[in-house]
Amino acid sequence: MKKKGDQRSQGDQRYFNKLQRYLWRLWSPASSATLPPMLKIILSILVLSLPSSAFAAETTVWDFANGQVSGQWMMGEGIKAKPNAVGMQIHATKQESFTRVLENEKPFDVISITYQTSIGMDASLIWKSPLLPNEQFVMAPISLDASSNIITSKFDLTKYNEWTGHTSEIGIALPKGADFTIRMIELERWNAVEKVGQAWKTFWHPDAFRPSTINFVWGPRLAYNPVARTQMYYKLPPSGRSANIIFYGVMALGLVWMTVRMKRNPKAVTGFWTLLAVLWVVYDVRMGSEMISYAMHDYDTYLSEEVGQRTFRERKYFDDFASVLAPILADEPRYVFLAEQRWPYLGLMRYYTYPSIPTDPTQDVPVWVVYRRPSIVQNADGALVLNGEVVSAPGEILHEFEPGSFLFQEL
Amino acid sequence: MVFLWLPVAIALPTLSGWLLLRALEHKSPVLFRFERIALGFVLGMTLTMFVTFLLQVLGLILFTMNGFLIAQVLLLLITGGLYWKFAMKPTTYNSQPTTPFTALQKSLIALLSIWTIIKISAGIMILVSTPAYQDDVFNNWNMRGKLFYETKEMTLEMQIGNEITSAVGVSSYPPALPLIKTWLATLAGDWHEGLANSIHVLWFLSALLLVYELLKRRIGRLWALGGVYILSSLPLFQIHGVQPYADMMVSVHLFAAVGMLFLGASETDAGKRSAYLRIAALATGVMIFTKNETLIMHLPPLIVALFAMMWMRRDFKPVAHYALSLLLIGLPWIAYKWMHDLPFGNAKSVSGLELSWQKDVGYAIWINTFFEGNWALFFPIFFGLLAVYWRKALFTPLGILTGFFLMVYLGQMPLYFFTGLSTEVINQTGYARGLVQLMPVAACLVTLLIYEIMGTNQIQRDKKQDAN
Numbered sequence: 031m032k033k034k035g036d037q038r039s040q041g042d043q044r045y046f047n048k049l050q051r052y053l054w055r056l057w058s059p060a061s062s063a064t065l066p067p068m069l070k071i072i073l074s075i076l077v078l079s080l081p082s083s084a085f086a087a088e089t090t091v092w093d094f095a096n097g098q099v100s101g102q103w104m105m106g107e108g109i110k111a112k113p114n115a116v117g118m119q120i121h122a123t124k125q126e127s128f129t130r131v132l133e134n135e136k137p138f139d140v141i142s143i144t145y146q147t148s149i150g151m152d153a154s155l156i157w158k159s160p161l162l163p164n165e166q167f168v169m170a171p172i173s174l175d176a177s178s179n180i181i182t183s184k185f186d187l188t189k190y191n192e193w194t195g196h197t198s199e200i201g202i203a204l205p206k207g208a209d210f211t212i213r214m215i216e217l218e219r220w221n222a223v224e225k226v227g228q229a230w231k232t233f234w235h236p237d238a239f240r241p242s243t244i245n246f247v248w249g250p251r252l253a254y255n256p257v258a259r260t261q262m263y264y265k266l267p268p269s270g271r272s273a274n275i276i277f278y279g280v281m282a283l284g285l286v287w288m289t290v291r292m293k294r295n296p297k298a299v300t301g302f303w304t305l306l307a308v309l310w311v312v313y314d315v316r317m318g319s320e321m322i323s324y325a326m327h328d329y330d331t332y333l334s335e336e337v338g339q340r341t342f343r344e345r346k347y348f349d350d351f352a353s354v355l356a357p358i359l360a361d362e363p364r365y366v367f368l369a370e371q372r373w374p375y376l377g378l379m380r381y382y383t384y385p386s387i388p389t390d391p392t393q394d395v396p397v398w399v400v401y402r403r404p405s406i407v408q409n410a411d412g413a414l415v416l417n418g419e420v421v422s423a424p425g426e427i428l429h430e431f432e433p434g435s436f437l438f439q440e441l
Numbered sequence: 442m443v444f445l446w447l448p449v450a451i452a453l454p455t456l457s458g459w460l461l462l463r464a465l466e467h468k469s470p471v472l473f474r475f476e477r478i479a480l481g482f483v484l485g486m487t488l489t490m491f492v493t494f495l496l497q498v499l500g501l502i503l504f505t506m507n508g509f510l511i512a513q514v515l516l517l518l519i520t521g522g523l524y525w526k527f528a529m530k531p532t533t534y535n536s537q538p539t540t541p542f543t544a545l546q547k548s549l550i551a552l553l554s555i556w557t558i559i560k561i562s563a564g565i566m567i568l569v570s571t572p573a574y575q576d577d578v579f580n581n582w583n584m585r586g587k588l589f590y591e592t593k594e595m596t597l598e599m600q601i602g603n604e605i606t607s608a609v610g611v612s613s614y615p616p617a618l619p620l621i622k623t624w625l626a627t628l629a630g631d632w633h634e635g636l637a638n639s640i641h642v643l644w645f646l647s648a649l650l651l652v653y654e655l656l657k658r659r660i661g662r663l664w665a666l667g668g669v670y671i672l673s674s675l676p677l678f679q680i681h682g683v684q685p686y687a688d689m690m691v692s693v694h695l696f697a698a699v700g701m702l703f704l705g706a707s708e709t710d711a712g713k714r715s716a717y718l719r720i721a722a723l724a725t726g727v728m729i730f731t732k733n734e735t736l737i738m739h740l741p742p743l744i745v746a747l748f749a750m751m752w753m754r755r756d757f758k759p760v761a762h763y764a765l766s767l768l769l770i771g772l773p774w775i776a777y778k779w780m781h782d783l784p785f786g787n788a789k790s791v792s793g794l795e796l797s798w799q800k801d802v803g804y805a806i807w808i809n810t811f812f813e814g815n816w817a818l819f820f821p822i823f824f825g826l827l828a829v830y831w832r833k834a835l836f837t838p839l840g841i842l843t844g845f846f847l848m849v850y851l852g853q854m855p856l857y858f859f860t861g862l863s864t865e866v867i868n869q870t871g872y873a874r875g876l877v878q879l880m881p882v883a884a885c886l887v888t889l890l891i892y893e894i895m896g897t898n899q900i901q902r903d904k905k906q907d908a909n
Binding site: 248277389 | 553556560564572573574576587588592599600601680686817818822873894
């Protein structure tokens, strides 16, 4: 096992430099800082006492390049592994896993897999969890993407309740037929200072405007590593914890302080409410900036773009698609409508084209509107074919936005 | 500039509302100038659409330019007549001494105002310039607006191909909001998404203004601004302020009904109290024509609060006003629903629900209320204040606000915990939106309680200083 301790990234270096500058300003005679000397000393000791590794993301690397086999791996019966110059080529003849035993490994939060595969696959990370009876394996589904190049996918383990930071055995479960070359596996960890920094950044990380935003908003959350932060909203519910708990903690402390002090000093009540007001404003700044980020995103991706080039949130170019077709469909009482999914597009299409009504292919209607269904194509006779079955009379595509999104008229 | 149709669209309904309010105030103009305009807009707009609906289903008009104008002129003539008959020269005035702000207060107010304006502006940009996005927009509110615009009549069925969205669905909602959108499209001559949505922000601004005026009456400008800031910075409330859903519309109507009842309960002058209660009665009736849940969830607690107030005051005169209001507005709408077999629940029937314990509801409520971003830090403070100062919250006129909130909030819990409506909580589709409707009431209550506590604390400090 090769361990790259003390590895300092550019971001960490900037952070370190910032702290150095801070220390310099703190003690500079020209400094305008008016902190009491005792506080200056405490702050300085705190900064200086941090080990240099306090500013580094430490990584354990298992490198498979040039035929190396890093550590001892246990391969399932259906797994065939062959080292080559790129890495370790792994083929699964049946659904099976390969794992490695860990000894004296420091706690880690993220696992990075560098690999190449021509076929994307749904695999699983597996690990033995000390939280489960007999340290059973936990399976966490992951996707390995197809690519002609070597790529790296990072997986945050801290979002799983069964993850404690430690495991005695970890590996990957593959589906039958999986074939990929693994170049490197990295176990990444961050120290307390970095985690606080990441939590601060995560706190300010806004969610996007979603269909569910009308019903609830997730609010500020805390995650403690950059992978968790960037992937926080990839799948819902988001990873990380609600930051409200920090606010409630401060409020509770304030309440205890007020209760203790208020008999001798009634001003403590005002102090408590002032604290609440400050917390409220901080929360408002966080959530208000999320509202502004919604508007900025819509401006950047929709309002400031040309018609035909713009996209609207997760609905991509549907708005332009429907807006262009609505006047063309105005004379058709009904038309067949097929989209990549029924909701929200069926209702939206009805809204855009009303009183012209979208219907399904079982109806005898000569006009077809197809949105993002690349599997629907014309055959040699000009009829539409879906899953190998002819579903329309021969006709012509009157308006095509991209393959799979078009207006079709039967002849 | 298609948005110029918006002030045109609200002009006559607001004037009708204003005239009616002024008539209801009679000799005691209890409302502040801007409050009367805001309330005139809120109640006048819905009342106008009620009259339009009524004339259409009676076969007297269609939802055309002429039809809308006939309804508006008719309402204007009625409210003008009432104004001429009842709006007498005031014998009392609603004026208050104002304390000037300190420099620090001015700075804070300026900073928070600028920040709030920026946030609301961002929301308005989304509201008026982006396509239909949320489900109830393109399947209900805006869709039905477009439906009425195309069919020119009160249509209950919406087709999608070989399916028919039958009357048990969204058509059971009162048509006030869709009709307002139809009216805007009729004025503009075409359906314009931004224009149809623009009306929503006016309800949000009206809610803020009404909360400010109510609080200003009771505790002065500074605290009133504080209360408005609390309300405007509740994230989900703000989102609903700039989204084309009906919950903000319900919210402001509800606040008008409850707020005026509270002011009536607090008022010692008999003339002013009657004026507040007449306005509250009007708001209660109009509220029924906004969304289904007002009839089932909001009206009964309001009636209970009213009777509690009357019993305390030994004054049962307001019953007649409430009865008249409910008879004129509630009864025709209920009769229409009954005649067309439209359900009374929130687009679902409330009868025939099977009772069984619904697990996960408690956890979902806990998370939604305390560990998401919907309400900022509001509910720990709110429930904390109610727990500590329950006497003040329940056994003073504040009891109107507290009682109403708790009756609605706790009253819906059995539905969530024991019926299939639990999905509204577990999927988070209905619970928080129900709270959006109550937030102006809750924000006022919190502000008034904090003021009382701080005032009591100030008195204690003064006493201590005197003793020293």
